[in-house]
Amino acid sequence: MIGLSHYLILSAILFSIGLVGILRRRNILMLLFATEIMLNATNIAFVAISDNYGDLTGQMFAFYIIAIAASEVAVGLGLLIVLYKRHGSLDLDDLASMRG
Amino acid sequence: MESLVYVALFAPFVGSLFASLFGMSERQIFVGVVASLLLFISFLASALLAANLYITGDVIHITMMDWISAGDFNVAFGFVVDQISVTMMTVVTLVSTIVHIYAIGYMDHDKSFNRFFSYLSAFVFSMMILVMSDNFLGLFIGWEGVGVCSWLLVGFWYHKPDQDRKDNPSISPSWAANEAFIMNRIADLGMLVGIFILYWNTGSLQYDEVFAKLPELSESVLVGAAIALFIGAMGKSAQFPLHTWLTDAMEGPTPVSALIHAATMVTAGVFLVVRSNPLYSMEEVAGVSMFIASLGTFVAFYAASMALVERDLKRIIAYSTLSQLGYMFAAAGLGAYWIALFHLAAHAFFKALLFLGGGNVMHAMHDELDLFKMGDLRKKMRGTWLYMGFASIALVGLPPLAGFWSKDAIIETAFNEHTYILWIMLVITAGMTAFYSFRQVFLSFHGEDRHTALGFHPHEMYKFVLAAMFPLAVLALITGWFMSSYKEFIYKIGESVQYEMSDHTHHLAIYLALMVIFIVLSSITFAYFKYARTGEKAWKRDEEKEQGFFYKLLINQYYVPKFYEEFITKPYAMISEVFWTKIDLKIVDATVDNIAKFFYATGDKTRSMQTGNLSNYLNWMAVGAMILLGVAAISAMIGLGGIDG
């Protein structure tokens, strides 16, 4: 029988994968992907808990997370475009003029 | 009578202020005249007070105004004119008047003439406060006041440069002045401590109140106070080991030496002991008194020994002063306070005379003081010769001059107290005194003429100066004759100053005196044969002898100044330097700076955390989260989760 913890652990694993992606990747686009993964991981957990408790709040939360993820992508891509126009690169290592 | 007290006290002050008004202007004879006149008024007032006291026996005690009061402590400017203080007042004002008049002539050519008088009168004022005050703190005012005036006067010729100790043992007037001031300060600390002890145990500093409470005090308090006060006295009266400043103080103008460093200020220590006689005569402090007597005797001998070989005219007289102060302390320590006081007065007269004579010589010789460069001066300076010879006779203690009476009484006292060692030393010292006094007289006034060859053309001092010195000569002669009446006079103070020889001593007194006189006379004779002859038998300098151990020891003052320099002055300077450069700058300050630098350096290191690379930032964030989670997991597992209700 698949219990709540299965889903939660899956969510944890996916979250960590996303985290690894965030930490590892140097391309900003890939960072966006990784955050999507993390948000989706939480969605699984929300829906699983929601199912487990028979409560709709979790699904609500997941719904809004999807909305938020969408908005973030829009703004993020806008930023990337303007950045790319200026820098010609999306590599984080090129984006370190402010430091110290 | 009260107004007379004020007149006696403030006349010198007015003189000083008056002179200081002209302090920065050209020499004005009238400044000296006015100052002298005011002093004379002060003397007259003092003499009237003395006469009044002698006749009526009423001690005058007045309080001028409050000075310091804090908590229970209360001290006023109060003055007392009793037998002790009136003695001092009279002596001080008399000698001062004469010295002032003398100085008009002596300082004739000095452009700081007016300034000199302002200092000198200020000194007298301080001295009057010292002797007239009715409490220890008032005495301390005068005590410090005379110290400052002494500093000003010793360093009067401030512009003279420092010399090597070999050329001039006193280095320079300003150096000598500082030395005098600082050494006195060391002693003053002792005196302050004495004052503290007395205050906290008796609740007052007024003589009569303090002395009234003395019997109630414990032995340790009494001994402490006695020692502390005596330390104060040691400084002012230049007792070993605080004696070196006195000879160096001879850098000052000669009237200063006469007044301050012979007649008045240096006797303040003796005065203090005499003033505190109720304390020093207590059973409990007998040990301290004995120590005072012993130290006095020692200094008498010690100073005399150095005088034996000294070549500098003024320094010889200074040594003799030291030596005589020793005598006084011996007397005071042995309980013969009135004898000490009497010797003080007598000494003041003949020593002042001696110094002023020396001043004449110096004036004539253009400040040259080396006896070896003089000789046969009596032909050119007959008056001075007479004065100095006379004063020397008084000093060595030949009857019927003043020195005989007082000094003999001291030697007798030592005998009477069965302190035979002291007695023997005092007798020997008397012999030495005779020798060096006349060595000095003979070397300067007799023997071969050594100065003409060196280009000196001495001339006699002004007549009025010689005339002014005359009263001193008279006093040097006659003072001793009034010894018994003085005794009667001072006995009225109370039991503690009364001192009588035992019958046994009384019987032997004449033989003892004769013995001393014999020793003195033989010393003079010896000196005469050694130094006073002319022609072939004339004295010649013996260079070889000057290389001898004892000679060198004595001429170098037993190496005490050198010791002070090497073991106190230099190390002090060195330690100060180390404290500053090594400890203060390198440790204390550096610690503070290093704390600041540490933060700054940490900032520089921490700054590297801010690489500017987003990836690092994200790493930081994740690392932070993971550390927190890790710590949370561990603390949750070991139950530190911390629900503490």
Add this chain to the structure above:
Amino acid sequence: MLEPINVSLDSLNLITLAPMLIAIAGGLIILIIDLINNKLDKTLYVMLTLLVLFINFGAVLGLNVNERGFFDVMLIDGISIISQLMIIGGSMIFIPLALTSKRFHEYAYPEFFALFLFMISGFQFMVATDNLILIFVGLETASLSLYTLIAMHNRANSYEAAVKYFIMGALAAAFFAMGSVVVYALTGSVELYKVAEVLATRLDETGLMVAILGSSILLMVAFGFKLSLFPFHTWAPDVYEGASAPLAGYMSVVPKIAAFVVSIRIFGMYIDLGVEWVRWMILILAVLTMTLANIMALVQDDVKRMLAYSSISHAGFIMAALALDTTEGNTSIFLYYALFMFTNLGAFTMLWISRHKKRRFNKRYDHPYEKFSGLIKIMPIGAVVMAIFMLSLAGVPPFSVFWGKIYVMQAAVNSGYIWLAIIMGLNSAIAAYYYLKLIVYMFLKEPVKDVDTVYYNMSKPLMVIIGFATFATVTAVFYVQPLLSYLYYMISASGY
């Protein structure tokens, strides 16, 4: 089949929504006006925004304390009112700065003002609810607007700043979501009052502590990021440097107020429940934040960056008050920010008043210390005003921040955290150095003589704002009392 639900309009308590709706409506009106005529000047939009903010402010003032609305999603309690007032107040100081003489890219967009108003409404939603969902949505609305506002400054550094802020914000959002998951899993609810109820019953269950602590940490990462707590603060200096100076000043105050309100709700709940661990976590983070940020500020060469670090340090200072979880502690947060707001905004704005045509002292920085050398000779009043701001930030009485500072320290002492008060004191001392450094440059150094053209950016509105900030900084002692009693009343009324 579901029953239809009848909802009476009264029970919705729509008035609780009014302030946000005003802001949103204002934003939309601006967008519409732009659509109709796109030739209009920015002054119009500035004034419109200001008006909207005024109305908004009034609407907030009109709210009753401790009301819920709209199915209990909206929560209008004391802290939500005062925080909204402060958010709007801060914005009202900020927005007239758009009227500078120098043209800046962002002000050329009417959308800038619309986004600004949307952002404010986002913050308002964030503070006016205890529902994690609405907090999240409000937070994101505000954040997304803010990223855009930063980027619109349109310099190389501002993109970099926006991207850094954005990516880290996205990560923080993920952590927030994950934290909410754990909270939801633990309690079956995302409404904090309910969460607190359920959690209180579950605290004693074995093996659950790790999850409870975990949830607090995951949320802490999210808000630590917003509040720029060590080690989640790394974005702050770069973002402040990249943003325009007043916006940086604004960012160091207003979003933080909103984040603090949520933090008080969330972490205050944990501490109230007796999870001491959370208190210590916050304390340690706060101490680390104020100390390290201070130390890093010491070595900065650029005034703006120094101010950035200094505001991080101040945030740490205030965070410590949060850990106290007393009414005084919470009051001190708002008092501190209210007083800090004027000074900090003023200080950042002062960076603007002059600039050189080229970056002549330093290739990278716009506002190196050298720029301020001998300012007292060039602009005496400007130098004095800047010095007052610096002294205020350093906590020298009687300037405004001092009163906040002693109130925070007093709160720490009252809760028995004397060591904390001492650390705060020592940190203030360290901080004094870098504030002083600027004063030293302005007052004690000679101006650089061979300067190429210096531009002065002093428009009247700028001067008015700076004058107002100075006035508020200097006369703080007179209004601290009413402010304090109001804040204290509001906060104690809402039970914090």
Add this chain to the structure above:
Amino acid sequence: MFENFIASLMTVEGFAFYLFSILTIGLFLVTVLSKNILYAMTSLAAGMILISGFFFILGADFLGVIQIIVYVGAIMALYAFAMMFFDATRNIKENNTNAPLVFILGGLSALMLVMMFAAPIHSDAIVALYPMTEGVGNVQDVGMVLFTKYLIPFEVAALMLLVAMISGIILAGKKMDNSLTEDTSADDEILITKDEK
């Protein structure tokens, strides 16, 4: 333990769960590790679709649909457009320093989260606040809650999307190409210079 696993694998739900799990994990790993953006994006999209599978399994049909529409439909389309702009067909070069740290952190995060979730997090005492209604479709259920309790967040989300839209338009717009901030040409006309005073 293992029997349990086998038994659960035998059920439809269990089989689907494990299948989807492995697939999503694999796909997301590809997203995270791949050097090619196109691969990464494609696998991300595939993973998203699979996640909607979980939603369906869990009975959240509405969310499942939304997931597909929003992610695969909207977001992926956006990414695809953007990638055309960025010329993403190339392999990207990244210097991945600190790889061990990254994976340690990732592992640690997984460990910690699993620790948390492994705790007895479920409680029977918890009463659902917004219970699912028996016999009512998920979409209806969701709609009921969404438009009562969560109407305000819904509207705010709308605002958020508006903000996102405006932001996207502004940032990607032409007007951003010439920076007024960095344009100092107009300064001399506008500004007062000290020198002239």
Add this chain to the structure above:
Amino acid sequence: MDNILSVLVFFPAIAGLLGFVVNKNSIRTYGIAVTVIVFLLSLWLWFSFDMSNAGMQFVEMIPLIPDMGISYYLGVDGISLFIIILTTLMTMIGMASMGETKNIKNMIITLLFLEMTMIGVFVALDAIIFYLFWELSLVPMLYIIGAWGGPLRIYASIKFFLYTFTGSLIMLVGMLFVAYTYHNVTGVWSFAITDWYALVLPIEYQLWLFAAFFIGFAIKVPMFPFHTWIPYAHGQAPTIGSVILAAVLLKMGTYGFVRFSLPMFPDASVMAITPIAVLSLIMVVYTAMIAYAQKDMKQVIAYSSVSHMGIIMLGLFAMNAEGLSGSVFQMLSHGIVSGALFMLVGMIYERRHTKLISEFGGLTAVMPKFAIIFGVMLMASVGLPLTIGFVGEFLVLLGFYKVSPVMTIIAGTSIILGAVYMLRVMKFVFFGPLEKEENKKLKDLNARETWSLIPLVAIVIWLGVYPKPVLTPIDNSVNALLTFMDEKAITKEAKDMIIVAKSTNPSKLNMGDK
């Protein structure tokens, strides 16, 4: 005029603000006029001061932040009265004696602000108001040192500021804790010092609080080992800065001890006697020796300041009226004497642009007036009777002798060591042959300089001869303080150690009530 204290505090500040309008050429006269008015006001304060009342007078109280217990609360007693007069006097004289200065307008205005903060410190009876002025006083001083100082001026000014600032922040925590404790006991928030006096604290609290206040005050005094900022501050500051710093700012520290530490923590104060005395002795001896090693005249006086402050510290902890009154009196004396000495050094610096002792020698010949005044101040500095320096120093040593004879003797060496370093300066600067060509052309003091110094000389002599008008009010307040401490002390040791003067009339005392 009941609000004379407010007038005293704010008049200089308002005058400073108005000073911005005054033309640069006339600003000096303006400054002098203002400070003279302030000085006259302070004299008025003295004359209308009720000498028989040992408590606070001219009290003003306006609640500022009642919720925090902060109020605008001013008052003077015999202890602060004369420090205020010293402040106004030294500001006036310092300003009058000031030579040609660049940016004189800024200087005058800064000085006026400084005067406000200094007076504020001494009249404040609310801890926060006290702290406010205390901190604020750093700012003008920072500017004075930093803008008109020597080559290391920036280092010196920052060091001065940060050092004091750090210490006072610790003190602030102490204040907050006292307020908290007061709140716990009474349920009311109050920072009023007189309210705090009523608070009887347990020993442990007292010790900690004493330590907190100690750090704040000790740095300001400055006590060893916190003294290292002062050689820099003095060394780099312009003359006027050194004068004010030595004359007034240092007194804030010792005043703080009297106002806060002693009455609030009597038991801790008694327990701290030995450690503080040891530090003070180090200050006295060690810095006197360092002063001897200095090559710069100003540094000699700077270190001598530290040494004298050691004596003051010693007196504060003598726990008897003699020592405490002496200590307060010594504050005045040190203020005037060291202020005058710094002015003198400044005058010679203006002429020769060097302060190195080795550059001089024989100056008496060309500058007799200068030498005389220097000599008088020197003698006052080494504590010659009948000068102001003696009264305080004597009373302090007298008082402390009751506590520890041995320590008093060590402290007493200051009269020797003081003479050693001061006479060294005198000898090498004023005595000896006049050799250097530059020195031969030196001009003696001009009228302005002479007339700004003569009042100080007059005060030095006057208060040396007749200190009673000043000492009596001080003594009244000190007696009240000691009686109060004695009653408040909880340990037997403290009660034994604190000696209330027998002459104290309890009916006159009204300490600790408002």
